[in-house]
Amino acid sequence: xxxxxxxxxxxxxxxxxxxxxxxxxxxxxxxxxxxxxxxxxxxxxxxxxxxxxxxxxxxxxxxxxxxxxxxxxxxxxxxxxxxxxxxxxxxxxxxxxxxxxxxxxxxxxxxxxxxxxxxxxxxxxxxxxxxxxxxxxxxxxxxxxxxxxxxxxxxxxxxxxxxxxxxxxxxxxxxxxxxxxxxxxxxxxxxx
Numbered sequence: 149x150x151x152x153x154x155x156x157x158x159x160x161x162x163x164x165x166x167x168x169x170x171x172x173x174x175x176x177x178x179x180x181x182x183x184x185x186x187x188x189x190x191x192x193x194x195x196x197x198x199x200x201x202x203x204x205x206x207x208x209x210x211x212x213x214x215x216x217x218x219x220x221x222x223x224x225x226x227x228x229x230x231x232x233x234x235x236x237x238x239x240x241x242x243x244x245x246x247x248x249x250x251x252x253x254x255x256x257x258x259x260x261x262x263x264x265x266x267x268x269x270x271x272x273x274x275x276x277x278x279x280x281x282x283x284x285x286x287x288x289x290x291x292x293x294x295x296x297x298x299x300x301x302x303x304x305x306x307x308x309x310x311x312x313x314x315x316x317x318x319x320x321x322x323x324x325x326x327x328x329x330x331x332x333x334x335x336x337x338x339x340x
Contacts (some may be wrong), residue, residue, distance in 0.1 A: 154195065160188050216294065223291040224322065230287050231318050269315035278304050285318070295329055303328035 161169055168186055175189050179196060183189075193227050270281065278300065282289045292300055303325045307316075316324075 157188070157192065160191075164188070167302065194283070219294060223287070223294065226287050227291055227318065230285055234285075261265060265286070268319055272307055272311040272314050272323065274308065274312070276304075276308055281321070288318075291322070292325075295325065296332070299329050299332045300325070302332065 161172075164172075164186075171184050172186055172189050172192065175184050176192060176196070179193070270276065278288070278292060282292070295303075306322070306328065307324055311324075
């Protein structure tokens with residue numbers, strides 16, 4: 149208890165009797181089940197209440213941070229499983245196309261069709277937007293909800309500015325948003 153280390157209390161206790169000191173000590177140890185009318189006790193009680201509130205607030209912030217991190221991990225794993233299922237579906241379609249292509253190639257030696265990549269890439273250009281991704285991957289909407297609108301807008305804007313003409317995977321876009329969140333937190337220290 150921080151209150152017991154307060155040097156002001158030592159000065160105030162000097163003028164008290166042993167019985168009053170013992171009574172205050174009992175009140176401290178049995179708080180909140182015991183109360184007394186000694187003036188110093190009212191001061192100590194307010195200090196204990198203030199420290200308890202600070203501790204509770206700190207615990208609440210830690211729990212919120214833990215819940216937010218869990219939500220992020222759940223959303224990322226959900227997005228990852230959506231991407232994996234999309235990849236698997238695309239792979240099945242591509243394998244079917246390969247099989248058809250092989251059959252056609254057997255029939256005609258001139259048939260040489262390229263196979264598409266199994267991972268969907270997003271072309272970053274002036275028309276790129278997170279809304280387009282949300283239309284294709286609904287889970288992306290829930291992922292974006294955890295960020296401030298300023299972070300999402302900046303991520304989309306800087307992605308267009310710095311990666312125009314490139315094809316990015318969903319994981320690369322997610323990493324970009326995470327980096328923007330970190331940058332935003334560093335420049336806005338008062339925001340968690």
